Amino acid sequence: MRAEIQNSVDAIQKSLNLLAQRMDRDTAPHRLEEFNARVEDPTLWDDPDAAQKLMRDRQLLVDAMANYDRIRQELDDNVELIEMGEMEDDAEVVAEAESALLALQKTAAQKELEALLDGEADGNDTFLEINAGAGGTESCDWANMLARMYVRWAEKKGYKVELQSEQSGDEAGIKSAAYKISGHNAYGWLKSESGVHRLVRISPFDSQAKRHTSFTSVKVYPVVDDNIEIDVNPSDIRLDTYRSSGAGGQHVNTTDSAVRITHLPTGIVVTSSEKSQHQNRDIAMKALKSRLYQMELDKRSALVNEAHENAGDAGWGNQIRSYVLQPYQMVKDLRTGFETSDTKGVLDGDLDGLMAATLAMAVSGKSRAEANAE
Incomplete structure (x- = not known):
């Protein structure tokens, strides 16, 4: 793998590590189960403000998990394609996968920045x-x-x-x-x-x-x-x-x-x-x-x-x-x-x-x- 592409892979992995840290990936599935259980509570909307906050928090977690999983999967897929292309001496496959990784690096960096905006009032005007x-x-x-x-x-x-x-x-x-x-x-x-x-x-x-x-x-x-x-x-x-x-x-x-x-x-x-x-x-x-x-x-x-x-x-x-x-x-x-x-x-x-x-x-x-x- 070319040095430039390896650097791109390393940068994407660094972004993934930060995304995992910011959402506390180890506990994320359990927290989502808790959110889903509370959403099913028929008394949820008795307190509209609390309900809206719950729905916002749940959606933020869902989005964070989806972004992480998508970037992780695209990284693995394209690294595998590069390895296969190099083994089979298929320059076209390698070039397409490398181009996809460079684009993914920009996406991962953007998601990394968005993950930093999780302070109490960061989402406000x-x-x-x-x-x-x-x-x-x-x-x-x-x-x-x-x-x-x-x-x-x-x-x-x-x-x-x-x-x-x-x-x-x-x-x-x-x-x-x-x-x-x-x-x-x-x-x-x-x-x-x-x-x-x-x-x-x-x-x-x-x-x-x-x-x-x-x-x-x-x-x-x-x-x-x-x-x-x-x-x-x-x-x-x-x-x-x-x-x-x-x-x-x-x-x-x-x-x-x-x-x-x-x-x-x-x-x-x-x-x-x-x-x-x-x-x-x-x-x-x-x-x-x-x-x-x-x-x-x-x-x-x-x-x-x-x-x-x-x-x-x-x-x-x-x-x-x-x-x-x-x-x-x-x-x-x-x-x-x-x-x-x-x-x-x-x-x-x-x-x-x-x-x-x-x-x-x-x-x-x-x-x-x-x-x-x-």
Whole structure:
């Protein structure tokens, strides 16, 4: 077997090992029997919420087992075909089986990534906040570039993107923006993006064409759905209404419809500036509950907690990722060591490689460099 194909086989086996670990394959058949027995219980739907959770959990297990079995079978079949083809000197059979293995490697890698998204809220929709940091106009432009990057990424995933609020920069770009991104595993994918993002480039706003460094912070919170209970004491919040700023003209807001909610015990502030004040109250309250829920998740997860503590202010020393456009082209994640010279692709929304490396580190506790060294 050629070295390239043996490497592909090894990679598929590695993915299978992780899939088996994530679903606890040894106990999976027994757990499925338990799920099936509970599904047959005539009183199951007396509690609709519990029943829906049971059905979701059962389906996730069924899908995990089916994916594992299919990949395992295809691996065995194609390895056997290659061995037979080599014995019979049938180059066509060998070539077809090798091509199938290379395609299977990509499928297995994708299923491996999906298996990492099994956290409590990973399947939820998400809120994404972007705030320009140190650097003035430069950072406002950088914040706008990041907003475009994430919108492009979400659209490629087939996710729904809703702008919740936005504050324009004084000269260019945006000071801040908040989005709701809806789709399966939206939070699971984006949660690793929380932190400060650093840009180094020749400034388009500098007549002397000097190199500038800009910072923007990104914060990600899961949308709290009906399965998550978050109680907010009305006496703990302050609600303010104000006139939102727009682009001007006939559509500019002339009423105090925008809403700002401050959670007094934590100091969390959320805003929404749609046209309807009632809608803004609802959006802002959901955003607040998501922020409070994220705080609870941070307490439970040392890794996530460390990431958020390190976020700090958007400035030197706090960045999780660097985007260098000058004097060379490189995007590097400082947590995992993952890097790519395809800066244009990243800024156009090709983020899966960066996200996947962080997800893998979250599971293994090791950076990409540490894992490769083993």
